Amino acid sequence: LETFKSLSPAEFFYRNREIAGFSNPSRALYQAVRELVENALDATETHGILPIIRVYIDRTSNPMHYVVSVEDNGIGVPPQFVPKAFGQVLFSSKYKLRQTRGMFGLGAKMAILYGQLTTGRPVEIITSPVKSKRVYFFKLMIDIKNNRPIVLEKASWSKKKEWHGTIVTIALEGDWGRAKSRIIEYIKRVALVTPYAEILFKGPDNSYFYYPRVTTKLPRPPREVLPHPYGVDLEAFKMLIASTQESRLEDFLVKSFQGVGKKTAQDLLRKIGLPLDKSPKKLSLDEIKILVEEMKKYERFKPPRADPLSPIGAELIVLGLKQILQPEFVTAITRKPAVYEGHPFIVEVGLAYGGAIESSNEPILYRYANKIPLLYDEKSDVLWKIVNELDWRQYNVSFPAPLAVLIHICSTKIPYKGVGKESIADVPEIEREVRNALREVARKLRSYIQKKQKVEETYRK
Amino acid sequence: LETFKSLSPAEFFYRNREIAGFSNPSRALYQAVRELVENALDATETHGILPIIRVYIDRTSNPMHYVVSVEDNGIGVPPQFVPKAFGQVLFSSKYKLRQTRGMFGLGAKMAILYGQLTTGRPVEIITSPVKSKRVYFFKLMIDIKNNRPIVLEKASWSKKKEWHGTIVTIALEGDWGRAKSRIIEYIKRVALVTPYAEILFKGPDNSYFYYPRVTTKLPRPPREVLPHPYGVDLEAFKMLIASTQESRLEDFLVKSFQGVGKKTAQDLLRKIGLPLDKSPKKLSLDEIKILVEEMKKYERFKPPRADPLSPIGAELIVLGLKQILQPEFVTAITRKPAVYEGHPFIVEVGLAYGGAIESSNEPILYRYANKIPLLYDEKSDVLWKIVNELDWRQYNVSFPAPLAVLIHICSTKIPYKGVGKESIADVPEIEREVRNALREVARKLRSYIQKKQKVEETYRK
Ligand SMILES: Nc1ncnc2c1ncn2[C@@H]1O[C@H](COP(=O)(O)OP(=O)(O)OP(=O)(O)O)[C@@H](O)[C@H]1O
């Protein structure tokens, strides 16, 4: 006879932690570092603060245990939210339609959970919000069965100097020997696309990596937006109806979506034969289905706006590729925004060729999503599939060749394959847009190669 | 100013459904079929019932919508649990230490959720438990915000004939054109390792695939076990203490773990200096840490037992490989059980060479986990890494070569990389065991190739 039960989200992710990237001590150390660094960048850049980030990994008396500490000068965490922000799984300030690195409400908690189950030690949080006059200290553990924080200690004191930000310190089992090269590569690739950030990294072997700020020009911070009508599904639509204050269907459409003006709403509703002033909450399920179906095919919505998103920029991609690769040829483009399932997204592709790049049997691929470098699971990423399915000979490239490709996707939601954020799922609209962007830069490479060949031929004659 | 909120597990997986394999209509159709088929096999084989499984995919008036219906002769679902089993995310009868295909409490709900958000239609469940005199009918939807079922309709009637089992019918958006070959391959690979099951599949294009039962010999059903002491972490240990009825530490160890006899428990406790009769609930956190640390290094626990697990068996693997590949040479082994993080696991490897197998640049890999065929994300699977990192020339195989490898891992917990169950994470103990198993069968292949070469040389002379 079968016995049934439910699990709290904390117990679910504790039992299945390899799903969040915590599959072994080496991978866990990497994942803990990146979850904290990504939180630090979200707390600074997203809020118009030039990031200063310190990452310290120290040894402990136990050769398998390390202490990871990440400090930032960000907006801090309001003290009343600290316990849940760090002690309750699926609790977040990023459950919005805004481009941030974080999106699951899980990252910090997974690192803390892993520390707790391997060392038994609590996490220490020190934080001070921007406008606050006090600094707050917390020692926390997670009550896994019930998915809630256990506050072991808390304290606060008045600020002695002008400081705002957060320091998160976790003791956990790790494997620096195996994780070192990946962690260092991750930090380097973060610095490549955030030249306005100052990053200091110290490893447990006392190796230091320092990336100074090379520009004080911060990209415009991403903004929260309304969903775009393309691909909005039935359930999302029902949730918008449930939370709307609008009593007229026409106003509901204009206020709930981006890209829907008054005229467009009227045209769409007349097309389906729904009254402009009907109350959205009075729509029957069949009327909702017809409306959603029609919105999917409707051709006159304005395309999504680019300005709420925060791309790296073609200029910075070229600069970054030049710096790390010293290529003979480099080009980059930032595409206009497209949409998938109501989410606007921008694809950026950079391509570097020749020079100091070593020849290899396939292109070297640098993947980024919302400015996060993706280092694992390359071969199950849709981006790798696209780069390797391209017929490069059509662009005068025959392997082995010295070719590197950088692809960045930014969006209000990145369709990751897993909560460990390592590879991107096969979403048709994204696939199509990346393929077109790649062909665009590949054509530029081809012109360069052809010109160069012409010059060499003329020279030989 | 940041605003914080929490999500229910249903809303979390609704918003991030690509993480569960529902990333596009083609993939969703595949995933829905497999989630239901895996539930059907768990409901039969795990309970000593020879499986009879029917999978029907029908078209609807909407060219993008299909109806998927899976019927089994399994143990059924008790009516009081049907709403939660199919309407509450993270609700399951498989949250145990037992080898089953299901493990997350998510699969059926994801398929139902996807159907709901793409077609707006409820799932229909018909079920009758083995001992019941009645058949039960439910029409359900999922309240996503609150993670609970909405029962739209229910009914029951007395059984007219001897039937037990379950029929799950879901209407969802799909893409049969793109999904067809994968779905058919999946069904075929299921049949390969379940020759005691009768499986009928009907596609929306009225294509039929019928796999009759070829043996009535059911493998012994898997049994629930206690955790093995190796690699049990601090949190798991604390949960065992919280739920134990034992008042003496020695009895607690013997009763809570497999492989720990009375003498072993006494020896271990004396080694650390803990009293045999101390109450486990009175252990301090430091004492727990010392005990867990010591258990990890202790060498005298009995190894895990094989009989609670349910391998395919070397004989069946050889039979299956012969049937589908018609090779010249085939061998298979089932290894003794090993342990990772308290979970016993068994590795089985089959190897087929030559004959009708086409030559290719890398081995053809058939991956199975708890008898589930894994078709996607091959290149991010630890199994693919191991097969391709092996130096096959040491075994007289040089590519291109006609070589196929089948690897099956069965365990009380498969460390999947994602909740979509498509690839296996890098767990050191499993990696080591698979590598050794692969070398074992590769050596047999080498002897065969060497013998064959000798014969050919003698023949030429
Ligand atoms: N360094 C930090 N500064 C400010 N706020 C932070 C910081 N770290 C975490 N937070 C807050 O805690 C919340 C939870 O962080 P957590 O990493 O668990 O989830 P997330 O970042 O929202 O999503 P993800 O799981 O994708 O990382 C964040 O949403 C943010 O509000």
Ligand SMILES: Nc1ncnc2c1ncn2[C@@H]1O[C@H](COP(=O)(O)OP(=O)(O)OP(=O)(O)O)[C@@H](O)[C@H]1O
């Ligand atoms: N065909 C079936 N026959 C009997 N019980 C079933 C059937 N399908 C589902 N169930 C019951 O419903 C529960 C929930 O199924 P669901 O697929 O959502 O999760 P799971 O199988 O436990 O785990 P997973 O997410 O890994 O599939 C199962 O644990 C099982 O008890």
Ligand SMILES: [Mg+2]
């Ligand atoms: Mg985060």
Ligand SMILES: [Mg+2]
């Ligand atoms: Mg299931």
